[in-house]
Amino acid sequence: EAAVTQSPRNKVTVTGGNVTLSCRQTNSHNYMYWYRQDTGHGLRLIHYSYGAGNLQIGDVPDGYKATRTTQEDFFLLLELASPSQTSLYFCASSATGMDEQYFGPGTRLTVL
Amino acid sequence: GDSVTQTEGPVTLSEGTSLTVNCSYETKQYPTLFWYVQYPGEGPQLLFKVPKANEKGSNRGFEATYNKEATSFHLQKASVQESDSAVYYCALTSSSGSWQLIFGSGTQLTVMP
Numbered sequence: 059e060a061a062v063t064q065s066p067r068n069k070v071t072v073t074g075g076n077v078t079l080s081c082r083q084t085n086s087h088n089y090m091y092w093y094r095q096d097t098g099h100g101l102r103l104i105h106y107s108y109g110a111g112n113l114q115i116g117d118v119p120d121g122y123k124a125t126r127t128t129q130e131d132f133f134l135l136l137e138l139a140s141p142s143q144t145s146l147y148f149c150a151s152s153a154t155g156m157d158e159q160y161f162g163p164g165t166r167l168t169v170l
Numbered sequence: 171g172d173s174v175t176q177t178e179g180p181v182t183l184s185e186g187t188s189l190t191v192n193c194s195y196e197t198k199q200y201p202t203l204f205w206y207v208q209y210p211g212e213g214p215q216l217l218f219k220v221p222k223a224n225e226k227g228s229n230r231g232f233e234a235t236y237n238k239e240a241t242s243f244h245l246q247k248a249s250v251q252e253s254d255s256a257v258y259y260c261a262l263t264s265s266s267g268s269w270q271l272i273f274g275s276g277t278q279l280t281v282m283p
Binding site (some may be wrong): 099100103108114116156158159160162 | 215219259264268
């Protein structure tokens, strides 16, 4: 079964702070995704990638950067964090863009 | 573009009663349809998927039939348990070539003992 891990699991920062969320998958999947989950909005796609060095823009990319350094590792960067980015962030991976996605346990980010 | 509309929550049921969570979709092509479940404190996990029209998927007593004519994929369970309390998401593969899943807004289910 696919294994997707995220770190940190919880993060508190201040407005204007610099935050990096990490995701690693160990199932050799090509596709990786970053979502945010907020009450009333469900899952919203921020960025995704189909391989090392590739980056695709999702539905809510403003204020976020992402980088895929290897097949296993996908990072989400918030360079000037704002309170509106307080959310629960999930990483996911899939073998292809048409397959089921496997989700990590989530990172809860609070921006004060 | 593609979209998924599902039953607005929260839904509260008593143990042993039946469940239906409606899911309707719009898309230009013939997608694969998914139901995901998210338990408290966890990430969403696949409940089941159905790649072909007129076929049924099932898992853990839940089932849904891919109805291409009605563009629906309603989730049903005959008798819910307290352990079924979770958020349920309907999803489909995108037809725009963007290689992503399109998720509904989720339905929060609480089952009372």
